[in-house]
Amino acid sequence: MRVFVDSGSFVNVIFQEALDQMNLKDYQLEPVETALFGFAGHTVHLEGEIVLPLTIGYGDLRKFLMATFTVVNAPSSYNVISGRPTMNVFKVVASIYHQKIK
Template structure:
């Protein structure tokens, strides 16, 4: 059973109205500023993140479906890419829509990833919990003040 307790709030400045931002391994990279959004019907990678991961535009799969934002505006993805996402010991391959829109985050992980991972997010507690073969694991809110990528000990600044 996955649950949250008052003790889980010890590492959180409460009260707060913060978004849940985590750092996860995407492919071979540790990517910061990943927004967890249970309201998003797809997983999204912003083009500047795609480029920072040294992924080539020619490798994108064609995507013919527009995305509709919360204000009803249409955004056409540049394409889609499949990448492995690792949280704790659990890895899953996910399809990301790659879009070219200014956004303060690098990636949005929405319901597709949350459901595949069986993640239970708690915005209040600023953490994710999910079942694995080893038991329940968690990912706490990651550093959010920097928009850096880490690879093999190297940092690339956006």
């Protein structure tokens, strides 16, 4: 799974193609009434929101939570964009210099 960590994103995004590949049976998307604006300022149509389990880390350093993702039906080289909501809950510190998160 390819995840882009974006400290400027105010939502967590999962792309429809990735969601389809997860083979979730009978999932229900919650409707969303807000718009999402892309980097170039264009409006992106949202399919809805879904709550999914999310695990970060390995072994004893692993942390688990349920995260809300906004579903977008658009092409992307990533499966997920992890935004500020996840970064805050996991207490992530991002290093641009090292291209790592802790």
